[in-house]
Amino acid sequence: MIEEQFSTGNSFVHSLDPRVKIIVAIFFSVVVAVSSNFASLLPALALSLFLIILGKLSFKKVLYRLLLVNRLILFLWLFLPFTYKGEALFKIGPLVGTAEGVLYASQITVKCNAILLAMIALLSTTSVFTLGHAMGQLCFPDKIIHLFLFTYRYIHVISQEYYRLINAMKMRGFIPRTNLHTYRSYAYLVGMLLVRSYDRAERIHKAMICRGFNGKYHTLSRFSVKMGDILYLSVMLAAILGLVILQWKAIA
Amino acid sequence: MESNSLIINLKNISFSYSADKLILDHLSFQLHSGDRVGLVGPNGSGKTTLFHIIMGLLRPSSGKIELFDKPANEEKDFREVRKKIGLLFQDADDQLFSPTVLEDVAFGPLNLGKSPEEAIGIALETLARLDLSGFENRITYKLSGGEKRLVSLATVLAMDPEVLLMDEPTNGLDDETEEKITDILKGLNLSCIFISHNLDFLFKTTDRIYAMANGKISLDEELVPHPHIHVHKFGRLPHEHKS
Amino acid sequence: MESNSLIINLKNISFSYSADKLILDHLSFQLHSGDRVGLVGPNGSGKTTLFHIIMGLLRPSSGKIELFDKPANEEKDFREVRKKIGLLFQDADDQLFSPTVLEDVAFGPLNLGKSPEEAIGIALETLARLDLSGFENRITYKLSGGEKRLVSLATVLAMDPEVLLMDEPTNGLDDETEEKITDILKGLNLSCIFISHNLDFLFKTTDRIYAMANGKISLDEELVPHPHIHVHKFGRLPHEHKS
Amino acid sequence: MHISEGVLSAPVLVTGAALAAAGISIGLKKMGYEKIPQVAVLSSAFFVASLIHVPIGPSSVHLVLNGINGLLLGWLCFPSILVALALQAILFQFGGITVLGINTVNMALPGVICYYLFSKLVNRDGGLLSLVAAFACGFLSVCFSGILVAISLVFTEQSFMSVAKLIILAHLPVMIIEGIITLFCVAFLKRVKPEVLGGIYGKGA
Numbered sequence: 001m002i003e004e005q006f007s008t009g010n011s012f013v014h015s016l017d018p019r020v021k022i023i024v025a026i027f028f029s030v031v032v033a034v035s036s037n038f039a040s041l042l043p044a045l046a047l048s049l050f051l052i053i054l055g056k057l058s059f060k061k062v063l064y065r066l067l068l069v070n071r072l073i074l075f076l077w078l079f080l081p082f083t084y085k086g087e088a089l090f091k092i093g094p095l096v097g098t099a100e101g102v103l104y105a106s107q108i109t110v111k112c113n114a115i116l117l118a119m120i121a122l123l124s125t126t127s128v129f130t131l132g133h134a135m136g137q138l139c140f141p142d143k144i145i146h147l148f149l150f151t152y153r154y155i156h157v158i159s160q161e162y163y164r165l166i167n168a169m170k171m172r173g174f175i176p177r178t179n180l181h182t183y184r185s186y187a188y189l190v191g192m193l194l195v196r197s198y199d200r201a202e203r204i205h206k207a208m209i210c211r212g213f214n215g216k217y218h219t220l221s222r223f224s225v226k227m228g229d230i231l232y233l234s235v236m237l238a239a240i241l242g243l244v245i246l247q248w249k250a251i252a
Numbered sequence: 253m254e255s256n257s258l259i260i261n262l263k264n265i266s267f268s269y270s271a272d273k274l275i276l277d278h279l280s281f282q283l284h285s286g287d288r289v290g291l292v293g294p295n296g297s298g299k300t301t302l303f304h305i306i307m308g309l310l311r312p313s314s315g316k317i318e319l320f321d322k323p324a325n326e327e328k329d330f331r332e333v334r335k336k337i338g339l340l341f342q343d344a345d346d347q348l349f350s351p352t353v354l355e356d357v358a359f360g361p362l363n364l365g366k367s368p369e370e371a372i373g374i375a376l377e378t379l380a381r382l383d384l385s386g387f388e389n390r391i392t393y394k395l396s397g398g399e400k401r402l403v404s405l406a407t408v409l410a411m412d413p414e415v416l417l418m419d420e421p422t423n424g425l426d427d428e429t430e431e432k433i434t435d436i437l438k439g440l441n442l443s444c445i446f447i448s449h450n451l452d453f454l455f456k457t458t459d460r461i462y463a464m465a466n467g468k469i470s471l472d473e474e475l476v477p478h479p480h481i482h483v484h485k486f487g488r489l490p491h492e493h494k495s
Numbered sequence: 496m497e498s499n500s501l502i503i504n505l506k507n508i509s510f511s512y513s514a515d516k517l518i519l520d521h522l523s524f525q526l527h528s529g530d531r532v533g534l535v536g537p538n539g540s541g542k543t544t545l546f547h548i549i550m551g552l553l554r555p556s557s558g559k560i561e562l563f564d565k566p567a568n569e570e571k572d573f574r575e576v577r578k579k580i581g582l583l584f585q586d587a588d589d590q591l592f593s594p595t596v597l598e599d600v601a602f603g604p605l606n607l608g609k610s611p612e613e614a615i616g617i618a619l620e621t622l623a624r625l626d627l628s629g630f631e632n633r634i635t636y637k638l639s640g641g642e643k644r645l646v647s648l649a650t651v652l653a654m655d656p657e658v659l660l661m662d663e664p665t666n667g668l669d670d671e672t673e674e675k676i677t678d679i680l681k682g683l684n685l686s687c688i689f690i691s692h693n694l695d696f697l698f699k700t701t702d703r704i705y706a707m708a709n710g711k712i713s714l715d716e717e718l719v720p721h722p723h724i725h726v727h728k729f730g731r732l733p734h735e736h737k738s
Numbered sequence: 739m740h741i742s743e744g745v746l747s748a749p750v751l752v753t754g755a756a757l758a759a760a761g762i763s764i765g766l767k768k769m770g771y772e773k774i775p776q777v778a779v780l781s782s783a784f785f786v787a788s789l790i791h792v793p794i795g796p797s798s799v800h801l802v803l804n805g806i807n808g809l810l811l812g813w814l815c816f817p818s819i820l821v822a823l824a825l826q827a828i829l830f831q832f833g834g835i836t837v838l839g840i841n842t843v844n845m846a847l848p849g850v851i852c853y854y855l856f857s858k859l860v861n862r863d864g865g866l867l868s869l870v871a872a873f874a875c876g877f878l879s880v881c882f883s884g885i886l887v888a889i890s891l892v893f894t895e896q897s898f899m900s901v902a903k904l905i906i907l908a909h910l911p912v913m914i915i916e917g918i919i920t921l922f923c924v925a926f927l928k929r930v931k932p933e934v935l936g937g938i939y940g941k942g943a
């Protein structure tokens with residue numbers, strides 16, 4: 001169920017220092033999210049596509065991801081052209097689509113996909129555990145980091161428990177339908193998962209205590225910055241600065 | 253049901269979880285009505301996987317599955333079959349998800365379309381059959397390991413299956429509970445496949461033992477009786493020599 | 496350390512999770528340095544509970560605990576003791592909570608105040624000792640059951656304990672892995688208590704076996720060797736007669 | 739319930755991030771280091787459970803469960819939901835970095851509100867009242883989330899109004915299902931392990 005589809009590979013992007021990738025991802029996302037002009041959005045989309053190519057990721061898999069995530073965008077397309085005020089561009093029955101509406105919807109689409117592609121190229125090419133450690137070194141609050149690492153660790157154990165339970169239900173003829181029996185059974189399933197997690201948490205806590213845990217977490221991970229990392233970081237930050245200038249010029 | 257009819261027929265089944273390792277490798281296997289079969293093999297050899305393939309919880313990458321003389325390919329086909337084949341999971345904890353024993357045992361019959369009254373009737377009857385009368389209102393989660401195992405068996409038997417697949421039924425049980433389960437299983441008049449690391453248990457409850465290795469199943473039909481001497485400490489505590 | 500000194504001394508310990516059932520009932524038990532002890536008993540007889548009492552994870556309702564000749568009453572007392580007693584849990588998934596094997600094995604030494612470099616050194620050494628070199632960067636949740644068990648053992652040994660408590664170390668393992676663990680445990684020069692349902696395993700790894708029942712512990716010291724004849728099918732598959 | 743990247747305006751994103759930061763810091767204060775494994779394992783359970791799709795007519799919806807998350811975790815549901823959303827963003831690209839704050843607020847704030855509204859009622863011995871409270875908890879938490887999502891959209895751009903209304907309307911069946919699931923789930927927990935509901939997580943450090 002939970003696979004890190006893009007995290008393995010031997011491209012240049014895969015070998016980058018995860019801290020560099022996180023910094024670039026944050027700057028890129030923020031700049032693109034607040035941009036409001038095609039003059040900067042289209043170069044941003046091009047840049048993120050370039051990152052995907054650099055990561056040697058399978059286009060088919062990436063495209064599939066995009067399709068899944070673009071459903072809300074599709075939904076917006078059904079409305080925005082008609083509700084956004086502006087000059088009439090086309091008519092479907094009584095509905096009037098405006099040029100501004102279409103432009104606005106296209107803008108959102110480009111923004112969303114540019115950010116998504118960059119996230120896939122930067123974050124999804126790193127294993128979640130590595131990301132967690134890197135965030136720790138970037139001075140994120142350490143409680144969050146440990147919560148993040150622990151949560152990911154146990155998602156696998158609990159999803160296995162979930163699959164075994166749901167299989168056991170199937171095995172006894174359970175077929176989900178729209179009825180109370182179905183909802184009650186799912187509720188019991190969720191309840192059982194929660195109870196088991198509670199117990200497991202207690203056992204883990206005990207196991208930690210037995211190994212001398214006294215509330216303080218230590219981390220072992222350290223990363224070393226290579227020449228390539230610095231180069232990449234400088235080029236990317238320059239490119240993002242370029243996007244800022246483009247956007248600023250367009251407004252001015 | 254005609255005796256000796258073919259219940260499970262697997263032909264050239266291959267399966268893998270990930271590209272790098274084939275778990276089942278062109279495996280073929282047949283179970284006839286009335287067969288009582290044991291299955292042994294090292295950890296990770298794919299025994300549990302095989303059960304899940306038979307039940308349609310996992311789909312093979314190639315090969316053919318025929319159950320009760322009909323090909324089974326889609327979820328729809330397996331849904332029918334699951335009413336007739338009962339699977340007991342390796343970990344009884346995975347099988348019991350309702351708050352009380354009664355609700356859990358009645359879950360299957362309810363899914364088969366029985367009315368709540370009928371389902372309760374069937375549940376109580378099945379519990380009685382396994383000597384579990386009085387357990388109805390116990391909280392499943394608080395049962396002991398052996399009790400959980402017995403109640404799981406009840407949940408499966410309540411569906412009145414023709415075939416029973418059990419994954420390591422004696423794992424982690426103490427001798428007394430193990431003996432109780434062995435007796436119950438010996439007494440059941442069903443076709444069955446039991447996975448176990450416990451050869452002595454299999455010897456008592458099955459007629460034939462297959463071994464799984466390298467993604468294939470092989471049968472060792474020969475009886476190789478061999479006397480040997482058994483000496484050990486701890487002889488005063490109640491204990492039993494299996495086989 | 497002086498040999499034969501008293502390491503664990505439990506006097507009249509009583510414990511219950513809920514008012515209606517006493518799990519430990521005025522239990523007394525002693526472990527001396529160098530003792531290798533097995534513990535058997537039916538499911539739910541309180542074996543795991545006993546381990547948790549020794550480690551101070553549960554507090555008895557009455558009775559006295561002395562560890563390494565000092566009374567242990569409060570969390571503070573137990574903290575010291577936990578550095579010297581290593582506990583292996585029944586479920587390895589509870590024990591391995593770090594992302595990677597190296598981090599998990601280094602967790603204990605780090606808590607004992609070692610520097611990261613020292614901790615890594617100890618971790619690598621311990622892994623090598625258990626034949627697990629090369630496992631450092633494996634993701635813990637992706638290990639197989641047997642591997643998890645071995646790595647859990649490494650996490651405990653990395654703390655260099657004087658006493659080892661293990662809760663059903665061979666449960667669910669195939670013969671080969673079981674044998675490997677048995678060999679490793681036989682080779683360890685530690686005092687230990689092993690809980691197991693597997694008498695043959697205990698016979699190989701311990702000198703004495705205690706039985707737990709009705710909230711008490713009793714010892715059966717007598718050796719009762721008794722020959723008997725063992726005949727079974729399936730003799731051609733590689734198998735081993737334990738004991 | 740997620741809002742994708744690129745949809746919301748800068749002021750909404752910044753407000754969301756600020757509110758989330760406030761909620762998270764309250765949550766983190768209440769979460770001592772020794773509680774991290776407990777909250778984490780429970781968060782994983784919620785993560786997994788929220789991937790369950792339950793059928794409704796010809797379609798299906800996935801569970802949200804922010805009501806029961808709030809009941810169990812109180813303010814800690816802020817960090818819990820933050821981490822779950824971050825993982826969804828990394829693993830499935832649902833949501834993203836800039837919307838992480840607003841999405842966290844939209845899910846976690848209703849959880850906290852429901853904790854204050856219903857925690858006492860749900861934990862009462864009285865049968866019917868506590869069940870009604872459980873239903874209301876599940877129903878309203880999704881309802882509030884829907885309203886917050888709608889507000890985020892409308893504050894971004896007036897022309898989102900009809901989309902926002904439709905989103906709330908579309909969530910009506912989800913609210914009912916969440917109510918029912920929460921009701922049965924609470925009934926389950928009360929019978930099987932009432933301590934879980936007792937709010938040992940929620941009651942602060």
Ligand SMILES: Nc1ncnc2c1ncn2[C@@H]1O[C@H](COP(=O)(O)OP(=O)(O)OP(=O)(O)O)[C@@H](O)[C@H]1O
Nearest residue numbers: 269275293294295296297298299300301302639640
């Ligand atoms: N969900 C899964 N994803 C990936 N690999 C899996 C999964 N389940 C099992 N495996 C792997 O498939 C192999 C076969 O597993 P399976 O559980 O069928 O073995 P088994 O014979 O039942 O072993 P055991 O005696 O330990 O129960 C093992 O190597 C296991 O690690």
Ligand SMILES: Nc1ncnc2c1ncn2[C@@H]1O[C@H](COP(=O)(O)OP(=O)(O)OP(=O)(O)O)[C@@H](O)[C@H]1O
Nearest residue numbers: 394396397512518537538539540541542543544545
């Ligand atoms: N956290 C708990 N709350 C309430 N009761 C418990 C708890 N843990 C264990 N028990 C009960 O206490 C009894 C003793 O449990 P314990 O786990 O110590 O047994 P055990 O001898 O280790 O059994 P097994 O061989 O199955 O591991 C059992 O009846 C069990 O149901």
Ligand SMILES: [Mg+2]
Nearest residue numbers: 299300342419
């Ligand atoms: Mg198995």
Ligand SMILES: [Mg+2]
Nearest residue numbers: 542543585662
């Ligand atoms: Mg135990």
